[in-house]
Amino acid sequence: MTAVVTPAKAPRTAPRAEAPGDGGLAADGFVVLPVFGAAAAADWRARLVAALKASPELDVGVARSPGVPALVGGGFGALGHASSFHNGVVRALRRVIHPVGARALGPLRRGRRLEQLLDRAMLRAPGRAAAAESWHRDVAVSAAAGDDVFGGWLNLDAVASEFVCCPGTHGDDTAAAAGFAPLGDAKAWAARSATVAVPPGHLLVFFETIAHRVASRKAPPAGVVRLFAGWRLTASDAPLMGAGALASVLADQAVPLLKSGQTPALYPVLYWTNHRRLLPPLAMHFREELRVVRTLKRKRGDDRPEERVVCPPRHAASLRACGLPLYPAYDDDEIALLTPQPPDDDDVVAVVTQDAE
Numbered sequence: 001m002t003a004v005v006t007p008a009k010a011p012r013t014a015p016r017a018e019a020p021g022d023g024g025l026a027a028d029g030f031v032v033l034p035v036f037g038a039a040a041a042a043d044w045r046a047r048l049v050a051a052l053k054a055s056p057e058l059d060v061g062v063a064r065s066p067g068v069p070a071l072v073g074g075g076f077g078a079l080g081h082a083s084s085f086h087n088g089v090v091r092a093l094r095r096v097i098h099p100v101g102a103r104a105l106g107p108l109r110r111g112r113r114l115e116q117l118l119d120r121a122m123l124r125a126p127g128r129a130a131a132a133e134s135w136h137r138d139v140a141v142s143a144a145a146g147d148d149v150f151g152g153w154l155n156l157d158a159v160a161s162e163f164v165c166c167p168g169t170h171g172d173d174t175a176a177a178a179g180f181a182p183l184g185d186a187k188a189w190a191a192r193s194a195t196v197a198v199p200p201g202h203l204l205v206f207f208e209t210i211a212h213r214v215a216s217r218k219a220p221p222a223g224v225v226r227l228f229a230g231w232r233l234t235a236s237d238a239p240l241m242g243a244g245a246l247a248s249v250l251a252d253q254a255v256p257l258l259k260s261g262q263t264p265a266l267y268p269v270l271y272w273t274n275h276r277r278l279l280p281p282l283a284m285h286f287r288e289e290l291r292v293v294r295t296l297k298r299k300r301g302d303d304r305p306e307e308r309v310v311c312p313p314r315h316a317a318s319l320r321a322c323g324l325p326l327y328p329a330y331d332d333d334e335i336a337l338l339t340p341q342p343p344d345d346d347d348v349v350a351v352v353t354q355d356a357e
Contacts, residue, residue: 025104025105025107025108025205025207026107026108027168028167028168029165029167029168029169029170029171029206029207029209029210030152030163030165030167030196030204030205030206030207030210031104031204031205031206032196032197032198032199032202032203032204033100033101033104033202033203033204033205034199034201034202034203035096035097035100035154035201035202035203036200036201037201038158038200038201040201041155041156041157041158041200041201042156042158044089044093044156045156045157045225047089048089048090048093048121048156048225048227049068049123049225050063050089051087051088051089051090052071052079052083052084052087052121052123053065053069054087055081055083055084055087056083056287056319056322056324056325057081057082057083057286057287057290057316057319057322057324058071058081058285058286058287059284059285059286059287059288062285067125067126067222067223068123068124068125068126068219068222068223068224068225069123069125069285070123070125070128070282070285071084071123071266071282071285072265072266072267072282073266073267073268073271073275073278073279073282074130074131074267074268074271075124075128075129075130075131075216076122076124076130076131076214077122077123077124077125077128077130077219077224078120078121078122078228078264079120079121079122079123079264080120080255080264080265080266080315080316081255081266081286081316082253082254082255082316082317082318082319082322083253083319083324083327084120084121085118085120085121085249085253085255085256086253086319086327087327088327088328090121090227091327091330091334093154093227094116094227094229094334094337095333095334095337097154097203097227097229098116098337100203101116101150101152101203101205101229101231102114102231104205105150105205105231105233106343108148108233109233109343111342111343112146112148112233112234112235113233113234113235113236113237113340113341113342113343114231114232114233114340114341114343115231115232115234115239115240115338115339115340115341116229116230116231116337116338117149117229117230117231117232117240117259117338118230118249118256118338119151119227119228119229119230119258119259120228120258120264121225121226121227121228122153122224122225122226122227122228123223123224123225124219124223124224124225125219125223126219126220126221126222126223127218127219128218128219129216129217129218129219130214130215130216130217131214131216132213132214132215132216133213133214134182134183134186134213135166135182135183135186135189135190135211135212135213136181136182136183136211136212136213137181137183137208137209137210137211137212138151138181138208138209138259138260139181139208139209139260140208140232140240140259140260141259141260141261142240142241142242142259142261143232143234143240143259144234144235144236146234146235147232147233147234147235147236148207148232148233148234149207149208149209149230149231149232149233149240149259150205150206150207150208150230150231150232150233151205151206151208151228151229151230151259152203152204152205152206152228152229152230153198153203153204153226153227153228153229154202154203154204154226154227154229155198155199155200155201155202155203155204155226156200156201156225156226156227157200157222157224157225157226158200158222159200159220160197160198160199160200161197161198161204161224161226162195162196162197162198162215162217163195163196163198163204163206163212164193164194164195164196164212164213164214164215165193165194165196165206165210165211165212165213166189166192166193166194166210166211166212167194167210169192169209169210169211170206170207170209170210172209172211183211189211189213192211195215203229205229205231208230208259230259232340234340236340237339237340238340239338239339239340240259241256241257243339245257246338246339249318250330250335250338251320251329252318252319252320252321253318253319253320253326253327254317254318254319254320254321255315255316255317255318263315264315264316265314265315266282266312266313266314266315266316267279267282267311267312267314269314272294276296276307276309279294279309279310279311279312280309280310280311282311282312283310283311283312285312286312290312290313290316290317290322291310291311291312292310292311292312292313293308293309293310293311294308294309294311295307295308295309296308296309
């Protein structure tokens with residue numbers, strides 16, 4: 001199938017979302033691949049939303065609430081509590097998308113190992129909009145020389161999502177970049193840009209070094225639901241986050257570091273400065289014992305009493321640290337999926353569990 005690509009100005013021939021091996025990912029820096037038909041995508045969407053709303057860290061009322069809730073501060077909607085990384089539906093979806101991503105990445109492997117990277121689920125509530133980002137590249141801080149790191153997402157909505165990028169820029173020199181690496185001259189990048197449609201049930205895979213940005217779009221009445229995904233091609237047999245860190249994240253069912261080295265947060269740091277009034281309603285989504293009280297101290301000479309604000313924790317603890325029930329332990333195939341594997345070992349993750357919760 002062919003991706004729908006809209007350039008900044010006039011139409012041009014769309015880069016192909018190719019069958020594996022056609023070379024579109026290598027040339028353009030991104031590819032869009034079918035995973036589910038519309039009915040299956042809708043079913044997986046419903047299962048994922050239900051599993052996320054039933055997270056053990058959340059107040060029981062969240063599971064009974066209709067629609068897509070706002071479980072993090074800000075408009076982006078990428079989740080930051082531990083069970084959003086470890087529930088059965090998320091884990092089953094990782095198994096589903098892995099062979100699809102592996103086939104697309106096959107022509108780029110050149111004997112290198114393939115590792116799927118833990119990433120976030122998104123629930124963007126209706127009417128919420130992500131803040132528009134500047135043009136940037138993402139450069140994984142722990143990547144070794146010779147690694148290629150990829151991002152993307154699985155679109156589980158009934159409408160297409162959009163990826164705004166500058167095709168072909170993944171080959172630029174990024175030696176001086178790290179983490180979220182902003183780019184100057186926004187007008188120049190916009191003039192080279194294209195908007196790539198990711199249809200329902202499709203998987204986007206892109207080189208994280210491609211120049212791209214997040215466009216600000218209000219979520220429709222049904223909200224936005226997706227699973228972010230990442231991969232790494234490497235000569236190393238050690239996971240990107242390190243073997244010990246990965247083992248701890250899986251055993252304790254903890255929140256992993258992102259590829260940028262950042263810890264996913266439940267609300268932006270500027271919420272405390274600019275949007276404190278939004279923190280108590282957000283905290284009510286979480287179990288009472290996980291809520292915290294932060295105190296705003298007054299400046300010298302300000303005689304007003306200190307302001308005490310009920311908040312969710314900014315960074316969520318692991319399920320084990322919270323004393324909450326763990327999901328089933330990761331099996332050997334799941335661990336293999338998240339560990340660099342040589343080319344012949346990719347078929348170990350092709351089975352999808354049918355009883356994911």
